Amino acid sequence: MKQATKETLLSVAIELFAEYGYDKVSIRDIAEKAKANSSMISYYFGSKQNLYDAALEKQAGNLQEFLSPSTVALSPQKILQLYADTLQEIHEKNPTLMKFICWEFKTPSAHPETFIKQRLKRVYELISQAISRGIDDGSFREDLDIHSTAIVLAGIVNFYYISRDLRTRISSVADNDECYMKQAMKIFFDGIKRRQL
Amino acid sequence: MKQATKETLLSVAIELFAEYGYDKVSIRDIAEKAKANSSMISYYFGSKQNLYDAALEKQAGNLQEFLSPSTVALSPQKILQLYADTLQEIHEKNPTLMKFICWEFKTPSAHPETFIKQRLKRVYELISQAISRGIDDGSFREDLDIHSTAIVLAGIVNFYYISRDLRTRISSVADNDECYMKQAMKIFFDGIKRRQL
DNA sequence: GTCTATATTGCGATAGAC
DNA sequence: GTCTATCGCAATATAGAC
Known part of the structure; x- marks a missing residue:
């Protein structure tokens, strides 16, 4: 029920991927900045790639x-x-x-x-x-x-x-x-x- | 004296970096395509980053x-x-x-x-x-x-x-x-x- | 100059305790 | 849900034989 972590991870991911791109950002970077554990990314999104896709789609709504x-x-x-x-x-x-x-x-x-x-x-x-x-x-x-x-x-x-x-x-x-x-x-x-x- | 390897590495690097970007290309990829040993990149250029810079500067001459x-x-x-x-x-x-x-x-x-x-x-x-x-x-x-x-x-x-x-x-x-x-x-x-x- | 072998690091992902 | 610990892998770089 506590999905705050998921939201935080996603918003931090958007921020970092936008700034540095997919390759230069590690899941550890994201987790650290989100004050969460890196394993939470697998838990909520399955993989780094899925997290990126989620970030991309969330942004796409603005078009x-x-x-x-x-x-x-x-x-x-x-x-x-x-x-x-x-x-x-x-x-x-x-x-x-x-x-x-x-x-x-x-x-x-x-x-x-x-x-x-x-x-x-x-x-x-x-x-x-x-x-x-x-x-x-x-x-x-x-x-x-x-x-x-x-x-x-x-x-x-x-x-x-x-x-x-x-x-x-x-x-x-x-x-x-x-x-x-x-x-x-x-x-x-x-x-x-x-x-x- | 045999600088053919160096030239080959550089031209292959230009090709691959241009196509896939810095992160997605490994020195092993470059060495393999150049039919050379990956350690030759360190030998001739010092590091992957230096090789990239060399590739960039060689291309810049065309402006x-x-x-x-x-x-x-x-x-x-x-x-x-x-x-x-x-x-x-x-x-x-x-x-x-x-x-x-x-x-x-x-x-x-x-x-x-x-x-x-x-x-x-x-x-x-x-x-x-x-x-x-x-x-x-x-x-x-x-x-x-x-x-x-x-x-x-x-x-x-x-x-x-x-x-x-x-x-x-x-x-x-x-x-x-x-x-x-x-x-x-x-x-x-x-x-x-x-x-x- | 070129090779093999390896040191070292950092990555994504997961198992398992709590 | 969240943590620790770690596995497995691929990367760069280098030491040293030839």
């Missing part, structure tokens, strides 16, 4: 908002903007999720079919459809390649967060999330907008 | 071209386009370098001050200056934030490669590097271009 059924009813521009806003919000409220996704980028083979990948797939489809509709209704350029445009948007929004750690080491310029996203989306929308002749 | 002194003399547009072209070329000719850089994005703390980071810093400065000059000479929008614009460009160009492994699992759309880069840079340049009133 829910963007994927709500009402999203598809929005205009193409609104959907693309919502994607950017949602990622910005997720990062503010829960930076660890982005860390997990980044780790997945790096070692995709580690966890073949996770919940998070299914979510990402849905996100990609939503964006692609929005771009396609935007072209059809005349608001975006006709010569846009849908796949490429989707990657450009994803790159603009995600690279900022993916590269943050490295950037702060290289450059002395301080980040301003609000400012970046506004500037970036202006460039993006100006770049895909249909020109008046 | 040279973009950083040649003649680059700074080009027009802002040309410099930004050259950045995209160079990364595309690097990836085609030497995909392992990009893998290394991707690993550095994920675990930047692992190797505090590497050669590669100095190169990246120089690249960032070149791009920033190009954007700044483009604003001054009236070819780019005046309201551009230099830092944000530089990250947008870097994101557009790099995210495509960073995300490739994961994307191919999620989406069935085949990549076409040439097509992507052309589309992406058109969006980018249209997005930062100064509008005629």
Whole structure:
């Protein structure tokens, strides 16, 4: 009945895996920081891998908002903007999720079919459809390649967060999330907008 | 005198580290694939970490071209386009370098001050200056934030490669590097271009 | 230079007392 | 549920023969 230990282990695992990645974190590290015994991880989760998966899935719930059924009813521009806003919000409220996704980028083979990948797939489809509709209704350029445009948007929004750690080491310029996203989306929308002749 | 073993170990190390990352590759894996004894790694490089650093630095030489002194003399547009072209070329000719850089994005703390980071810093400065000059000479929008614009460009160009492994699992759309880069840079340049009133 | 053999460490996992 | 103790394994690194 005392599941406090399980919860603590999970939240510590999320914290440490997000920061250092799967390989660099031992179950002993997690147990120590959670003030629990390392054998409790086997007891509650079965294995280190299962604990990681549990951590990943718990974080994945945060992509829910963007994927709500009402999203598809929005205009193409609104959907693309919502994607950017949602990622910005997720990062503010829960930076660890982005860390997990980044780790997945790096070692995709580690966890073949996770919940998070299914979510990402849905996100990609939503964006692609929005771009396609935007072209059809005349608001975006006709010569846009849908796949490429989707990657450009994803790159603009995600690279900022993916590269943050490295950037702060290289450059002395301080980040301003609000400012970046506004500037970036202006460039993006100006770049895909249909020109008046 | 017979340094063939050393060279083989290094090239195998580059291959394996790029593919699986530092943690997932053991010195035994490297030695086996190089048909050498694992103790040869200590003999030639001292440690696994030193071998990794050697692999990283050897790869970093490939960023040279973009950083040649003649680059700074080009027009802002040309410099930004050259950045995209160079990364595309690097990836085609030497995909392992990009893998290394991707690993550095994920675990930047692992190797505090590497050669590669100095190169990246120089690249960032070149791009920033190009954007700044483009604003001054009236070819780019005046309201551009230099830092944000530089990250947008870097994101557009790099995210495509960073995300490739994961994307191919999620989406069935085949990549076409040439097509992507052309589309992406058109969006980018249209997005930062100064509008005629 | 290259090999075998081994020292040493740290890992994930589990058995079993309480 | 939680602990101690330990097993079994794989890793890096090294000592020493050749």
